Amino acid sequence: MLSNGKSHLSSAKQFEKPKDAIEVCEPIPIEKLNWLIHLQHIRGETEFCKKLIASELNRSNGKNEYAFYKQGIILKEEGKIQDALETFQKCLKLNPKSVVIMKEIAKCLYDMRRYRLALNAYMEAESLLKTSDWKLCYFIAQCCFKLGHVEKAKEYAHKSVKMGKQEQAYALLIKILGSEHDLKSALAVSNAATECCPDSVNMLTESGLLFLKAGQAQYAFERLSQALALDPAYAKALLGIGCITMRHEEYEVALTKFKIAVLHEPESVALWNNIGICFYAKQKLVAAISCLxxxxxxxPLNWKIIFNLAIVYLATQQPASAFNFACxxxxxxxxxxxCFAILAYTLFYLKDVENALKAMTHACTLSPNNTAFTANAALMSKLLGQSETADRYMTTFRQLVDSGENVADEVAKLVENIRLACDQNPSQTPVVNNLEDNMTHTQSDNNVSGESSGKSLDEDEV
Amino acid sequence: MDPMYLALSLFRRRHYDKCIEICSSILDKQPLDQAAWCLKMRAMTQRVYVDDLESEDAAQEDVLDENVVASAPRPGTSLKTSSTAAVPFTALGARPRTATGRPISGVMRPGTQAGRPGSALERLRTSKGSTGQSARAIRLGTAAMLTQKDGPFIQVSRLNLAKYAKNKTLNKALFEYLFYHEGDVRNAMELAVLATQACEFKDWYWKIQLAKCYSALNLVRDAEQQTRSALKQHQHVESYIRLVRIYIRMDQPLTAINILKQGLEVFPQDVAILTELARINEALNESQSSVKYYRSVVIEDAMNTEAIACIGMYHFYNNQPELALRYYRRVLSMGAHSPELYNNLGLCCLYSQQLDLTLACFQRALDLATDPLIKADVWYNLSYVAIAAGDIGLAIQCLNLCLSVDVSHAAAFNNLAVLHHRMGKIHLAKAYLASAKGHQPALPECSVNLEILQDA
Structure with a gap:
């Protein structure tokens, strides 16, 4: 008999066995092949693994909890969530106190969009667990958010952040706070998040965009530059940084940023819109029109783009096309x-001052504090010979100026001209030039930053 | 005048019916007059002749298809995948196709119907019948029967094919009669086999005819062999194109392109070969090279409607609607007068800001459209006119009209859903999206939109 040195021990054992002991067949342990199931699963040999699970379940009369568990995992990986859920439920019957299985069941329910049931399952898991972990809190917060229980979601997200300091949890908390328009707390959380995970491009960009929304362009620029240093082709960050440079009127720089971003996201509405605005600012109108x-x-339903197109068409001296877009x-x-203001401008260019005044009056009622609209309405009523309405608009303009509204230089000049006109009827042309300058003002607040929704209408042609 | 001479003259002037009458009267007097018999056969063939290269191809019988191709071919090497899922999202976005997978250019082309997604069984389920060669052959057969009151002209079953196969003056006319007029592929093939044996495999004509028969019987590999050997004997444009069609049927577009390039070396700047190349390139989603070939077609043949329309379409999807408008206007001035053309003109006008012409063009298109599918597409496009004017209510009405004409217009369902979602009717939007998905599961927009709605 060949031995490798240890055989004498085993043979010695055999001898130690009392001769009169009854030969009782030791029951084969149920979990005998669990290690093999796991090994096959993680090696990706799904087919073999399934066969093994089936035979193991057969051998144990459906009592092998681990085999059920693995079967559920495999089914879930294959996308058969309903089947996976049923398997996990069988598994739970064998071991009703298992938190792991409860979590899996909740995940399945969440994937099937049955958030209330998922939340119940998570809550049960939490009650079973003595010390809650960050993941559980995170999932509960997610469910609550989906169900619209924002307060509870916030509470659990806070808990999760405290316990884990994980990027996911931070992102969720920021999202919840963002949905409540609580910009200040969102900013604080994003600051903490960037400290906690300084190499996360997502977090850096998110916090940069939050700073941008809060109007702190300097911080936003820093954060977004950090994000771009890590991933120079991240479209979201490029869009944000381009927006900031655009505000500083460095259109060349902004354009180069957008050009990189558009290579990676050719279907982004915001990018194409901003590129169009850049070209418009550089007075390359044809390029601007084609980008817009x-x-x-x-x-096709984005009113901001239509609005910008109307402005660009006006600049190319095509008021009829501009009128269509304004409409x-x-x-x-x-x-x-x-929108009504741009309609009024196009009508004015089409020499329909009467209707232009109507549109402008509507714009003034919608936004009574805008000095440019008031001044232009005064001009139009002056041109129509309605000096009483003109005087009324002039007085409201003066009141607005007194109450501290911002007045652009062009608007001030325009008002000065109208005042002169009351005395000596000047020619119409200089006034029209002023009007054109006014229009550029309404455009600057229309650069869309942030992401467009993925909804799209598709074009069809026979 | 000698009746035979008159009959020949009528045949040459394409008065086939009169020619057939005169031949019949000659045959009544002299039943064994071979010249009159042959002429009558030719006249009857010519009367129903359809250019089978430029007509709709045979529907591929997937159920009986034994030529197994790889189910996951490498990108760019297969036509089957490129028509559905693997459309690259370029800066231009995916070009739309009709529900049958036909690329939309304003010209009908052969072979695009066959490449539609889904198997033959699925096609049967979707109530849209497939019109293939088999159906046409049946129609021809019945049409031929109708015209002959006193029984068929030739009793095919009583024909001594072996005798005629050796007769060099008659066999070709007889073959074409059998193949095109009778639609009797099996007997035609028998004749072709006998004839090619009789001339000791030296006549390339018979090899091409055999290939035709083989492809009609779905024996694609045999057809390929015959065409290749015919090409060795005699290089002919038609042979090249037939070979290419066979390769497209086997889903080997790259081989087809190679063959066409060889053909171009023999026949430089040949319009048929260039057109074929352009079509294949477009089917492979390589629109730039496709347009390059179409441009060379136009240099050779300035009146080629297909080429002009396709260049127009390229410009339209390249954000140059003004240029596209010029090309389509050229097609219009050449005398084409179809709803598709007016529809395309309307779209070009819409996107090049010529709104006064837009509605007039669409009005014409609606007046001319008799096919419900095209009418549906025109209404669909009219909804875009409404959207461009910002009139959501009108857009919804247009889409409803579109759906009343064609109930399975998935894109219209999708857009209705988006518009209703905008109006705040979320449940209605969901229902519309679900039906869009039911009608055309491959449409990416509705899956994405459904995802968004369910997450919200």
Missing amino acids: KRALWIS ASVNLRPDVAE
Whole structure:
């Protein structure tokens, strides 16, 4: 008999066995092959693993908890969530106190979008657990958020952040706070998050965009630059940084940023819109129109693009086309004063001052504190010979100036001209030039930053 | 005048019916007059002749298809995948196709119907019948029967094929009669086999005819062999194109392109070969090279409608609607007068800001459209006119009209859903999206939109 040195021990054992002991067949342990199941699973040999699980379940009369558990995991990986859920429920019957299985069941329910049931399962798991972990809290917060229980979601997200300091948890908390428009707390959380995970591009960008929303462009620029240093082609960060440079009127720089971003996200409406605005600012109107058209092609219902197109068409001396776009933007957003204002400008260029005044009056009622609208309404009523309305608009303008509203230089000049006109009737041309300058003002607040929704209409042609 | 001479003259002037009458009267007098018999056969063939290269191809019988191809071919090497899922999202976005997977250019082309997604069984389920060669052959057969009141002209079953196969003056006419007029592929093939044996495999004509028969019977590999050997004997444009069609049927577009390039070396700047190349390139989603070939087609043949329309389409999807408008206007001035053309003109006008012409063009398109599918597409496009004017209510009405004409227009369902979602009717939007997905599961927009709605 060949031995490798230890055989004498085993043979010695055999001898130690009392001769009169009854040969009782030791029951084969149920979990005998669990290690093999796990090994096959993690090696990706799903087919073999399934067969093994089936035979193990058969051998144990459906009592092998681990085999059930693995079967559920495999089913879930294959996308058969309903089947996975049933398997996990069988598993739970064998071991009703298992938190792991409860969590899996909740995850399945969450994936099937049955958030209330998922939340119940998570809560049960939490009650079983003595010390809650960050993941459980995170999932509970997620469920609550989906169900619309914002307060509870916030509470659990806070807990999760405290326990784990994980990026996911931070992101969720920021999202919850963002949905409540609580910009200040969101900023604080994002600051903590960037400290905690300084190499996360997502977090850096998120906090940069939050700073941008809060109007702190300097901090936003820092954060976004950090994000871009880690990933120079991250479109979201490029969009944000481009927006900041655009505000500083460095259109060349902004354009280079957008050009990199658009290579990676060719279907982003915001990017194409901002590129169009950059070209407009550089007075390359044809390029501006084609970029804005492309944006409109992707998202035909976006009123901001239509509005910008109207402005650009006005600049190319095509008031009829501009009028069409202005009409469309009014139809889409009848609650925005700027839309009516641009409609008034186009009508003015089409020499229909009467209707232009009507539109401008509407714009003034929608946004009574805008000095430019008031001044232009005064001008139009002056041109129509309605000096009483003109005087009324002039007095409101003066009141607005007294109450501390910002007045742009062009608007001030325009008002000065109107005042002169009351005395000596000047020619119409200088006034029209002033009007054109006014219009550029309404455009600057229309650079969309942030992400467009993924909704799209598709074009069709026979 | 000698009746035979008159009949020949009528045949040459394409008065086939009169020619057939005169031939019949000659045959009544002299039943064994071979010249009159042959002429009558030719006339009857010519009357129903359809250019089978430029007509709809045979529907591929997937159920009986024994040529197994790889189910996951490498990108760019297969036509089957490129038509559905693997459309690259370029800066231009995916170009739309009709529900049957036909690329939309304003010209109908052969072979695009066959490449539709889904197997033959699925096609049967979706109530849209498939019109293939088999159906056409049946129609021809019945049409031929109708015209002959006193029984068929030739009793095919009583024909001594072996005798005629050796007769060099008659066999070709007889073959074409059998193949095109009778639609009797099996007997035609028998004749072709006998004839090619009789001329000791030296006539390339018979090899091509055999290939035609083989491909009609779905024996694609045999057809390939015959065409290749015919090409060795005699290089002909038609042979090249037939070989290419066979390779496309086997889903080997790259081989097809190679063959066409060889053909171009023999026949430089040949319009048929260039057109074929352009079509294949477009089917592979390589629109730039496709347009390059179409441009060379136009240099050779300035009146080629297909090429002009396709260049127009390329410009349209390249954000140059003004240029596209010029090309389509050229097609219009050449005398084409179809709803598709007016529809395309309307879209070009819409996107190049010529709104006064837009509605007039669409009005014409609606007046001319008789096919419900095209009418549906025109209404669908009209909804875009409404959207461009910001009039959501009108857009919804247009889409409803579109759906009343074609109930399975998935894109219209999708857009209705988006518009209703905008109006705040979320449940209605969900229902519309679900039906869009039911009608065309491959449409990416509705899956994405459904995802968004469910997450919200």
